[in-house]
Structures are given as structure tokens and as C-alpha cells.
Amino acid sequence: MIVENNLNCDPHCLGFHGNLWMSYDSWINIYSFAESIARIFYFIILPAQLFSSKITSSGGKRILTGVLNYFGLVIWIFYVSALERKFDPKLDGQINPLPFFFLMMASSFCFELGIHCFFNKQTRLSITGLCNWRLMCFLIWLGANSMVNYYVVLKHYDYEYYGPMRITKVATHYMSELFREDYETFHCLKDMPSNSYHSIRPTLQIEWGYSWGCENKTEKWNTNWPSWMKCAKLICPVDDDDNAKLIPSPSPCTCYKDRNIANQSSWECLHSEFNLSKLDDSFDRNQPPWEDPLWPSLSRYGNCDLNVGTSMDPIYVHNAMNNAKCQYHVGSVCVLMGFAMMVMLVGRLRQQLLRQ
Numbered sequence: 477m478i479v480e481n482n483l484n485c486d487p488h489c490l491g492f493h494g495n496l497w498m499s500y501d502s503w504i505n506i507y508s509f510a511e512s513i514a515r516i517f518y519f520i521i522l523p524a525q526l527f528s529s530k531i532t533s534s535g536g537k538r539i540l541t542g543v544l545n546y547f548g549l550v551i552w553i554f555y556v557s558a559l560e561r562k563f564d565p566k567l568d569g570q571i572n573p574l575p576f577f578f579l580m581m582a583s584s585f586c587f588e589l590g591i592h593c594f595f596n597k598q599t600r601l602s603i604t605g606l607c608n609w610r611l612m613c614f615l616i617w618l619g620a621n622s623m624v625n626y627y628v629v630l631k632h633y634d635y636e637y638y639g640p641m642r643i644t645k646v647a648t649h650y651m652s653e654l655f656r657e658d659y660e661t662f663h664c665l666k667d668m669p670s671n672s673y674h675s676i677r678p679t680l681q682i683e684w685g686y687s688w689g690c691e692n693k694t695e696k697w698n699t700n701w702p703s704w705m706k707c708a709k710l711i712c713p714v715d716d717d718d719n720a721k722l723i724p725s726p727s728p729c730t731c732y733k734d735r736n737i738a739n740q741s742s743w744e745c746l747h748s749e750f751n752l753s754k755l756d757d758s759f760d761r762n763q764p765p766w767e768d769p770l771w772p773s774l775s776r777y778g779n780c781d782l783n784v785g786t787s788m789d790p791i792y793v794h795n796a797m798n799n800a801k802c803q804y805h806v807g808s809v810c811v812l813m814g815f816a817m818m819v820m821l822v823g824r825l826r827q828q829l830l831r832q
Contacts, residue, residue: 488639488766490691500631504624507807511620514814518613612817619810622803629800633793636691636780637684640765640773641787643750645681647701649739662710676738677708678746682774682787688764690780697761698778698785707745709738 662675685697710731732738746752750772765773778787 488637488688488764490637490639490688500627500634503627504631507620507623507627510811511617511624514613514617514620518610518617521610521613609821612814612821615810615814615817619807619812619814622807622810626800626803626807629796629803633777633788633796635777635788635793637689637778638775638790639689640775641682641684641689641700641778642759642765643680643752643755643772643774644683644699645755646746646752647679647681649676649678649742674711675708676711676735676742677703677705678742680704680774682776683761684765684778684787685780685785686762688762689778693780696780696785698780698787700778700785700787702776702787702789704746704749704774707742707749709742709745711735711738 679701680703681699681701683697683699685693687694689698690696712731712733732741751770752772754771759768759771765771775790776787777790777793778785
């Protein structure tokens with residue numbers, strides 16, 4: 477796909493897609509099916525092995541052990557579900573998958589160790605004792621989940637164009653609350669209560685299309701209105717008395733009490749970033765921006781779908797793709813380990829049947 481090969485995009489890329497022998501949807505369906513089967517068998521094998529553990533005690537101790545088995549199972553299922561909801565990367569791909577992976581693997585190892593030593597009454601720890609059908613299902617489940625997320629991100633960010641798009645207008649300056657991605661601009665607010673802060677952010681009108689910006693719809697012209705966060709300005713909380721207050725941090729976190737002053741500062745920033753004097757002139761839509769270097773432009777990923785097309789900030793896409801690559805490596809290792817363990821367990825089961 478174009479995101480994977482943008483290092484060769486000088487100054488642009490158009491119409492490059494990954495050479496997959498199956499579509500993204502096919503891979504998603506295959507790994508979703510594998511994840512569902514592994515999850516179902518995991519939660520079937522887990523209680524079966526727990527409640528079939530050797531219990532040599534009698535009376536009250538037998539009841540107590542059964543109760544511990546039951547509550548241990550319930551707590552583990554809720555714990556796994558909570559970890560999945562909290563750390564499992566979502567569609568935007570901006571959440572690092574490694575904490576989810578390491579927590580799941582460490583928790584699973586501790587759980588298997590507890591079952592091996594406590595419920596099964598075995599004091600000697602062996603690799604063959606820990607390699608069982610339950611752990612095999614867990615590895616395939618975790619690996620298939622990572623692979624599903626990987627292909628979902630690939631499908632979501634499969635752009636057909638990367639390169640400069642013409643800036644045709646500074647659409648507006650509007651005031652907005654801070655969002656999660658805004659902390660990449662205002663680093664100094666990461667550890668501070670910022671719910672009282674707002675920002676003035678300029679919106680640029682960008683345009684691209686025709687044969688230089690669209691792979692298939694070569695007669696289509698697209699218009700988007702992204703925010704340009706490099707020139708966004710903070711509005712101070714209402715209880716600030718100073719006209720401008722510098723939070724202990726670098727200068728991007730200067731905040732302004734007066735909205736007009738913030739607007740003016742944002743405009744000055746835009747004029748320093750782009751040659752906005754060209755916006756009053758006309759241009760030829762068939763001429764690519766790299767052949768008209770004096771015209772202001774910015775580089776983004778783009779698709780010529782919908783009515784006005786879609787575009788995305790390169791840094792945002794790169795973060796998503798880096799996290800997707802982590803998921804691919806994690807998922808591949810887990811799936812291979814799971815199927816290798818399946819081969820080993822099938823061989824062990826075959827030997828036991830032959831002995832009988």
C-alpha cells in the first residue's frame with residue numbers, strides 16, 4: 477500500500493497498493509473466525525480442566541476447593557475481558573498494542589502456573605506441563621486478534637494518493653475544546669488539568685484530484701477542510717487575570733485570555749508557514765502542485781471517495797501503521813506458537829492412544 481512505500485514518494489505517489497493474494501476483508505474474516513473458535517474452545521477447556529483437577533480432600537475442603545475453582549474462573553474471565561477493552565487497539569490504530577500483549581502473556585503465564593502448582597497439586601514445573609490445549613487456544617486467540625486489527629488498519633488507511641495538496645483558502649478560525657490528539661501539539665498540558673482550556677485552530681481548505689491526485693476517478697476534484705494544529709493557540713481559563721500566561725513549558729503552550737489576540741497570533745503563524753498572497757490568484761487544476769512550487773500546499777494522504785474525498789495527516793497515519801506492524805509481528809509469533817503447540821499436542825495424544 478502507499479503508506480508502506482511513502483519513502484519513495486518524491487514528491488508524490490499515486491495508485492500503489494500492496495500485492496496481497498487475498499483481499500483485506502478475506503484476511504479479516506479468516507482471522508476473525510480463528511479468533512472466535514479459539515476463544516470458544518479456551519472458555520470450554522478452561523472450566524473443564526479446572527473442575528476435573530485432582531481433589532484428594534473430602535467434605536468441607538472439597539467444597540472450598542470447588543468454590544475457589546469457580547471464583548478463580550470468573551475472575552480470570554472478567555480480567556481478560558477488561559484487559560481487552562482497555563488495551564486492545566481500536567480502529568484508529570493510535571494505541572500501542574505492546575502493553576496489551578505483555579499484560580495478557582504475563583497474566584496467562586501466572587494463571588497457568590497457579591493451576592499447575594495449586595489445583596493440580598504439582599510442585600515440579602515443566603515446559604510440557606504448561607504446554608496444554610488451553611494455552612494453545614489462548615495463543616491462537618491472542619494472535620488472531622492482533623492479525624485482525626492489523627488488516628483492519630491496513631484496510632482503513634489504504635490511500636491511493638500521497639503528496640502535496642493545494643491550499644485554496646483559510647476557511648475559518650474556530651474555538652474548540654481540547655481533544656486527545658491535541659496533546660501532541662500542547663505537550664505541556666499532558667500532566668495538567670486542561671478541561672478548562674480551549675484552543676483557536678485555523679481550518680485550511682485544501683484541494684486535489686484529476687489525473688494527478690486520483691487513481692481511478694481522474695475527472696474528480698476533491699475538497700477537504702483540515703485543521704492546521706501548528707498554528708493553533710490556547711485560550712486561557714476564565715479565572716486567569718493575565719493577558720497571556722506562559723505555562724512552565726516551551727512556547728507552544730502560551731495561552732491568551734483575549735480571543736482576538738489568539739486569532740491574530742494564529743494568522744501571523746499561518747503567514748509565516750505559507751505564502752497566502754497567492755490565494756487571490758487562479759490556478760490550473762490539471763497542473764500538479766509540485767509543478768507550481770510558489771503555490772502554498774501541504775502533503776497529506778488522500779482518497780477520491782465520497783463526495784469531497786478524504787485526506788489524513790501523515791504523522792497520524794504513520795503512528796497507526798507503526799502500531800499495526802507491531803500487531804503483525806505479535807500476531808504472527810502467537811499464531812505460529814499456537815499451531816506449533818497444536819502439532820506437539822496432537823503428536824502427544826497420538827502416542828497416548830497408541831500405548832492404549
